[in-house]
Amino acid sequence: MTSLDIDWVRAQFPAFSQASLQGQAFFENAGGSYTCQPVIDRLFRFYTERKVQPYAPYEASRLGGEEMDEARARLAAMMGVATDELSFGPSTTQNTYVLAQAVRRWLAEGEAIVVTNQDHEANSGPWRRLAEEGIEVREWRIDPETGHLDPAALAPLLADGKVRLVCFPHCSNVVGEVNDVAAICAQARAAGAYTCVDGVSYAPHGFVDVAALGADIYLFSAYKTYGPHQGIMVIRREIGEKLPNQGHFFNGGTLYKRFTPAGPDHAQVAASAGMADYMEALSAHHGGPASGAGAARFAHALMRDHEKVLLQPLLDYLSSKNSARLIGPANAEGRAPTVAVALNRPGEAAAADLAPHGIMAGGGDFYAVRPLTAMGVDPEPGVLRLSFTHYTHPDEVTKLIGALDKVI
Known part of the structure; x- marks a missing residue:
């Protein structure tokens, strides 16, 4: 080791x-x-050299847009997903709220979602509010002594086949136990449900392979993973294309724009590539792979x-x-x-x-x-x-x- x-x-x-x-x-x-330091350097450079509207043909704009694209591409590659399956938003709380609005319109009458009482409120409250719209919200409850989230207690909630989405944390911000995300995602998928995993409390301890975990949605916060104040969300294509577009109507065909109604923070998106710089440097310094x-x-x-x-x-x-x-x-x-x-x-x-x-x-x-x-x-x-x-x-x-x- x-x-x-x-x-x-x-x-x-x-x-x-x-x-x-x-x-x-x-x-x-x-x-x-x-x-x-790499995040700080990139943020400083963007604000001093690239602080223009990106994606125009002049050089400062072109370079700014390229840096934003670089951040998305490199972080997506690190998490084992396609580039357009990763998007940025102002915070994980806001990203979750936007997703909940999309799910509200997607669910058919009689369908349900599952939430836990192990969650930080940001990944629980937006989903629970759907009950006010007549959507059934089922609670997967923790052990009151240990805080453990037992997958066996999820099984009866999924048994009737009505659940379409299971929302749960990779680990709780007070319990700390790392949940078996891969097993839970497989359990949900076998019952016909998608999964939304709150990775905010786990991501500071390493970027995960979302594809290997089997999560359909994975959310975390860059400001807790050594970066700027951005929410990062991975939305796999299968569910991302089924959920109704929450962005501008003309952006509906672009997966990473479908769930970001407001324009992105250009500088902070670009600076997020510094997180990839750091992870790669950390690996290379210790004799590991140098990229990706x-x-x-x-x-x-x-x-x-x-x-x-x-x-x-x-x-x-x-x-x-x-x-x-x-x-x-x-x-x-x-x-x-x-x-x-x-x-x-x-x-x-x-x-x-x-x-x-x-x-x-x-x-x-x-x-x-x-x-x-x-x-x-x-x-x-x-x-x-x-x-x-x-x-x-x-x-x-x-x-x-x-x-x-x-x-x-």
């Missing part, structure tokens, strides 16, 4: 060299990651292996504390490094107490009101959330545990 060169990794992120952030360990990455899907898979494995090594000591420590209830699995192998703990006081107060120790963490409900409530956690005081990614240094986890020992 190749070990992650953590010093090289951190050198790719300007935040780690900023004087104002020295001595600060960042543990609220689930809310948004630091931005890598191979680089993405290699980088993904590197990132996850590093994260799991750092995560297990934190899980062991929290599991040993009677004053803290660890939400989700205690085994790093089955979860992302997004760790929520319920305490005997508000999560935000605990986060405030960690701040003087150089720990940047968050507290609250994190828009995960439904899963917290289902597990008997009052969303009002909420939880303390500690989340990190592959650029976290082992010394920072040691520092975190030391600070927690003083605070909880």
